Amino acid sequence: MHDAADTRTTGPRDHHADVAILGGGLAGLTLAMQLRQRHPDLAVTVIERRAHPVREAAHKVGESSVEIGAHYFAHTLGLREHLETEQIRKFGFRFFFSEGADKVDRCTELGVSQLMPTPSWQIDRGRFENHLGERARALGVRFDDDAVVRGLDIADDDGDHAVRIEQAGETHTVTCRWLVDASGRAGLVKRKLDLAMANDHNANAVWWRVDGIVDPNSWSQDAHWLQRCDPPDRWRSTNHMCGPGYWFWLIPLSSGAHSLGIVCDADMHPLDTMNTHAKAMDWLRTHQPQVAASLDSTEHTLQDFLFLRHFSYGVKQVFSRNRWALTGEAGLFLDPFYSPGSDFIAISNTYICDLIEKERAGTDIGPYAELYQQLYFSFYENTLTLYQDQYPLFGDEQVMPVKVIWDYTYYWALLAPLFFAERLTDLATLGRLRPAFNEARALNLALQPLLREWGARNTARGRAPASRLLDQFHIGWFREMNSALNDTLDTEAFVARIADNVARMRWLAAEILGRARQDHADIDDHGLDALLADTTDVPVSLGANWYADAA
Known part of the structure; x- marks a missing residue:
């Protein structure tokens, strides 16, 4: 068992772990916490490429949580206090059917006028992952940050897996009973085992962050419109500005930044019309002129910009009887509309924890790995139907x-x-x-x-x-x-x-x-x-x- 003093390493050294997790982002750190909470004697090592702490308003998608992911963070992992005090309580999803509109308060708006009973939060990923790293280490997780994976040996029998790591200019090897890939789109195990699989959801995305909070209420002086919501905090919603073939998100971050993104059908809105910040702003001036005018304010200084082509994908396998698994974006990814990313992290992490628990108890996990994978893929396939070929009607x-x-x-x-x-x-x-x-x-x-x-x-x-x-x-x-x-x-x-x-x-x-x-x-x-x-x-x-x- 690792004690807390062992978890912050000062240099590379060979060691053995019961579970090695590749990636110390949202999926990897939550899995490490869940495992240690359930089994305090389990030796868990997390290997993360970035140095911690990371900057707030980290340039990642997955800032808007919905009920399953929010419950996983707050209840399963016991993070309710952090969410309530350090993140933003979300005012639900809100949709404006505002294609080409210069007066959003004259459009159809879909959303809630009051908070729903079951909470969810807008999550500043940098702030949250820093907190997860601290909590994981406090639970006894060995968290090797600023470490690069240089090689993988994945056993196809009862032997240990091995991970070769470079850290601080030196190399070491972690042997492990279980290997979990939570490396995001790097997909280290997926690439090693040729598990990548395309799907038929042809969509692209660009996103960026700006200084300051973008408040939809600043777009109107209509007192009736402003008071439709109680409290009148539209800015706390995941705001979707919708039009044919696309939606544009606005998500507030507790660090004082605002996350913005265009997600669109690749055929209806080609990526080359928005793959720089200047192009994206020109695109907004055409399709969402009132939003563009608001973002042109000098208070909303650009922080970063990124784009992804064909962001949605499946995977051939996520759980194996040979004691490896994929979670988060290292496995599959659907679509940011409805924010299902943290939901699928919660589901896959729960299945992985159960498989590890069963294997430690001496159970043949082969049938369970196959069945859990069937269930997980069915959840993915059923959810994909909500998005695939549906973007044309978004407006x-x-x-x-x-x-x-x-x-x-x-x-x-x-x-x-x-x-x-x-x-x-x-x-x-x-x-x-x-x-x-x-x-x-x-x-x-x-x-x-x-x-x-x-x-x-x-x-x-x-x-x-x-x-x-x-x-x-x-x-x-x-x-x-x-x-x-x-x-x-x-x-x-x-x-x-x-x-x-x-x-x-x-x-x-x-x-x-x-x-x-x-x-x-x-x-x-x-x-x-x-x-x-x-x-x-x-x-x-x-x-x-x-x-x-x-x-």
Whole structure:
């Protein structure tokens, strides 16, 4: 066992670890903490390329957390106090359908007027990772920062893995029982084993940070608009400025900077139109002129700029019976819309902890590694459907708000409750839930193309913006789903809750199909009629205002 005094090394030396983690960013440090909290006798070494402490407002994506990731940080890892005092409580997602608008307060706005019951936070990654490094070392993790991995030997039998490291101009070797790749897009194990795999989500992103907080309330002098939210703190939201084929994010950081980024369909908005800061600002002046005018202020000095082409990807394997695993962006990456990155870190880290625990107890982990990987890939594939081929409708102020409600409902109905209830590895309960998960998946696979077709037909018809707030907080059942994530339920009640959630999805799907047919009587049902054949007594889920023609 390492004691805290051993964890800050002054130079290279060979040693053995039970678990060696390549990468001391968000995924690697949270995994190290989770392992040591569960098993204080476990020797864990983290190998990080950057020197710590890192600068605040670190140039990384993943600053906006949602319910699973936020719960993982606050509850599983016990970081609630840091999040409450050193980060920013998030005011939910907020969407402005503001393509070409010079008056954002005259557009459709989607968001909450009050905080939802289950919290999430905007995370300054530099500040957070510095805190994680300190906490990991205090827990007895050996954290070798400013260290470069020069070679990997991955055992294909019961032998140890080996990692060759250069640090302070010298080299040493770490042998380990378990090897976990948390090296981000460097993907050290993925490259070594040729595990990279493309997906069909063709999107690019550029992002940068500026000094100072960008406050959407400064864009209006309309007293009614300013007071729509209580408190009137739109700046604390993850603000999405939406248009056909793209969205632009604004995320506040507790260090006093603001994170900004354009994410777009690669065919509709080519990367070469925005791959420098000057080009990105010109692009904003065309598509989001009021935002661009705000950012042109001298108080918002540029800090950095980066772009990524084809940022989304899958992977062939993440967990192995040979005691290696991938987590975070070293494995796969979806899309920053809905901020699922920390969710998938939480899920993969939980599976890795369970596999390590089982292997230490002498269990044959082969079947578990295969099953956990199947589950993890199913979560990835189902979530990818929310983004793939859907960017063209992002500017539709009628269909996109309905899609957001559907996507949230899908998330809060199944995956989020499973994580909150700590049942990701409860195979008996997962077996009982398989029919519900299959039904929900089928509903979603039919709903996404319906929404896509609805949006495409609206584009042909033409629409005009309207000054309105579509307030998610005042959808009673929606707010209750968010609150219910925190309920403690026995197995029978939990299974019943999931069944009720899928029933809600079925009712909502029936309502959405009916509303789409009111707009376009000949729209394809995409298989929904068959799935909804037994649905009766459909309650009013959203209300007419959510479907109202804004023209």
